[in-house]
Amino acid sequence: MYFMVKIEQKVRLQHYVPRVYLRNFSNYNGKKYYIWVFDKETEEIFQTNIENIAFEEEFYDTVDEEQIAEKTLCNIESRFGGAITNLINSKDLAKISSEDLDSIAEFIAVQMIRTKETRISVKQTSKQFLEKFEGHLSEKLRLEAEKSMEKSSLRKGHKRMILENKEMFKRIIKEMKWILISNKLKTPFWSSDDPVAKHNSIDHFPYGNLGLTSTGIEVHFPLTPNLCLTICDPILFKKESSKKNTRDYRNIIRERDLQVRYSTRFIFSNENKFDFAKTMLKEDPSLKDPDRKRVTIM
Numbered sequence: 001m002y003f004m005v006k007i008e009q010k011v012r013l014q015h016y017v018p019r020v021y022l023r024n025f026s027n028y029n030g031k032k033y034y035i036w037v038f039d040k041e042t043e044e045i046f047q048t049n050i051e052n053i054a055f056e057e058e059f060y061d062t063v064d065e066e067q068i069a070e071k072t073l074c075n076i077e078s079r080f081g082g083a084i085t086n087l088i089n090s091k092d093l094a095k096i097s098s099e100d101l102d103s104i105a106e107f108i109a110v111q112m113i114r115t116k117e118t119r120i121s122v123k124q125t126s127k128q129f130l131e132k133f134e135g136h137l138s139e140k141l142r143l144e145a146e147k148s149m150e151k152s153s154l155r156k157g158h159k160r161m162i163l164e165n166k167e168m169f170k171r172i173i174k175e176m177k178w179i180l181i182s183n184k185l186k187t188p189f190w191s192s193d194d195p196v197a198k199h200n201s202i203d204h205f206p207y208g209n210l211g212l213t214s215t216g217i218e219v220h221f222p223l224t225p226n227l228c229l230t231i232c233d234p235i236l237f238k239k240e241s242s243k244k245n246t247r248d249y250r251n252i253i254r255e256r257d258l259q260v261r262y263s264t265r266f267i268f269s270n271e272n273k274f275d276f277a278k279t280m281l282k283e284d285p286s287l288k289d290p291d292r293k294r295v296t297i298m
Helices: 019-025 068-090 098-111 116-132 139-147 151-174 249-262 275-283
Strands: 013-015 033-039 045-049 055-057 177-183 197-199 218-224 227-232 243-246 266-269
Touching (some): 019 033, 068 151, 068 218, 098 151, 098 227, 116 139, 116 151, 177 249, 197 249, 218 249, 249 275
Parallel strands (some): 177 243
Antiparallel strands (some): 013 055, 177 227, 197 218
16 A cells, blocks of 8 residues: 655755665665765765765755645655565566556656756757757747756756656556566666666667657666666567576676766766776766767757
8 A cells, every 4th residue: 555645844955866766776774875876977986875866956846836746756756665665575577566567667757757867958959959040040939948948947847847748658668568687696787867778779860769669669777786677669579578587797787888878977886886887988988078968959
């Protein structure tokens, strides 16, 4: 049974990667959960309480609002907490309830779009639009595009995106192929400040290939250092088993690569070992750049 969470006080510090998720990659000392963090921008490594990472002041709602987004996300996280515990304990998608599957799908649906990475992409889209069509826009349209890049406009637009799209994304995710991968090695899966990573080996140029309904789409979501959920094209991956064990180091590296590549800045782990991330940054320094290009308007 799940209970709706009622927020009595206004929340100023709002997490875009929730603590109920991060604790599964952390170490518990009997009082608090601590996680190891690799900062791509500075290449620094530090350990911190999960309370102190992946948040921003008034990220979704300001304290003078009703905080609808924060309340909605809090309730989704509450339902997810029980569901993901059941899945971690059973390690089998077939053994958890349809209610739990619904809660996990809902969590992934909002986690895909609730992070800073989404907001950065929206801002870059507006900026590229202005640059591409400079000199061909009416004064009104130009002013609207410029305003859309302001912090308050980005926050409002992002909040609207989450609230208006979560049900549609959840429905699509529930209809996709779910594959639970158990890591049998001592090398753990990583997570990040943008943990739902999308991949597609099929090129759909020039239309893009990372939409949830794109042929060949794969959505990779690490759940713990030992479990990763892959949600993918239900037709192309129809015959794949929904439960897999891996003892292949290459599979772990593939999941780590996605977290390093698509994270905004921070990589999370239960251990202080980030040599692979450092190697990736050495080979592709652009991954360190906070202003790297996320979108391209054709």
